[in-house]
Amino acid sequence: MNSILSKMLFKSIRLEPKACWEYLLWMDKSNQGGIYLSEIPNNFYKNGELCISTVDDEEDTDLVSLAKQKKVEMNWNICKFLPTAGSCQNFFQIAIAGHIHAVYVHIIEETARLPSGVDTPVKRRGISTQLERMAETVCTPSMVQFSQERIQNVLTEQLFGITQKIHRSVSTSVNKDGDPVFPLLAGSYLPLKSPALEFVKAVCQVLRLDVNIQSQVDKLKRDLLKLIGVGSFADEANFQDPCMSLVVPEVICEYCNSCRDLDLCRDACITPARGNQPASIRCSNPECGVNYSLEVIEQHLISMLMRRSMTYTLQDLKCTKCKMIKDKNMSKYCDCAGTYSNNIPRDQFMQKLKIYENISKHYHLENLSEMIEFINKYN
Ligand SMILES: [Zn+2]
Ligand SMILES: [Zn+2]
Ligand SMILES: [Zn+2]
Structure with missing residues (x-):
């Protein structure tokens, strides 16, 4: 915030935060998902630092149940390039939103356990590009452990089931009537062949945005690729953004x-x-x-x-x-x-x-x- 305001050009503008992300996985402008915080508490904006204070003790239990009801905002352009057949798109949404939600609830439970009065900086994690890694990752060891374990157990099991299902139900790029299963969009340019493969690549790419779980996700991806019979070093196993831009x-x-x-x-x-x-x-x-x-x-x-x-x-x-x-x-x-x-x-x-x-x-x-x-x- 302050870094924006310190620029000469914006000297005459007053900026006020209206809404912000409480938890965010960010790939690029058209690919992101997270939990949206629409009401900003008064003490939110402190000395140019964004802070969320833990609320009074009495409200702690409310906070957790409230967190469980929060909607995950999902805006993934890469998902639109998956086939609708075999519910690839739905499975993508379920897997990613489920993960974001689980991690978020864990964060809130964690903050609720901490003594009040402690300011926890906003968790903002992810990478905007492969090169530009956000070093300002703020997260507790317990959170890292939680998401790593979630990848290894819950998500591995879930994705194995889903991938197998997709692989069995839609195995080729054309359906029975000879129509392509992959949607043809204005930005399509890659020759997409296997729905299961594209699903695995897309999901793992998104999960990989969390720098703390990259090695777990990579392992998961290797195993999933093995399941559908693709070598993990094959060219086709590398994720490429399926969408052009103009x-x-x-x-x-x-x-x-x-x-x-x-x-x-x-x-x-x-x-x-x-x-x-x-x-x-x-x-x-x-x-x-x-x-x-x-x-x-x-x-x-x-x-x-x-x-x-x-x-x-x-x-x-x-x-x-x-x-x-x-x-x-x-x-x-x-x-x-x-x-x-x-x-x-x-x-x-x-x-x-x-x-x-x-x-x-x-x-x-x-x-x-x-x-x-x-x-x-x-x-
Ligand atoms: Zn204009
Ligand atoms: Zn208009
Ligand atoms: Zn010359």
């Missing part, structure tokens, strides 16, 4: 005038395409919820793609040896005798083009797909 900046709702950056692949307000019905995307304002005009978005996309294609075509050439930008017009080789190559590799451009193509198909954007066809022809 952000259209500053989309304005025609009804409520709210403005936001829209990810056409990952947004939570997307209604995916079904049959001949194109996908649509809603305004995220809870009081509005009107569908955005796809024509306006298409215009945005076309000008974005135009700019991208222009940059690609007019890019500088770079020497492969000395990495200098080519400055002479006609020479075939650099002064150092190295050859020239594109500054922006062709693959990178084509990959981006593929995202646009997916989106144009998904939202039925005819003008955009015509343009893509044209670019494809000349590149």
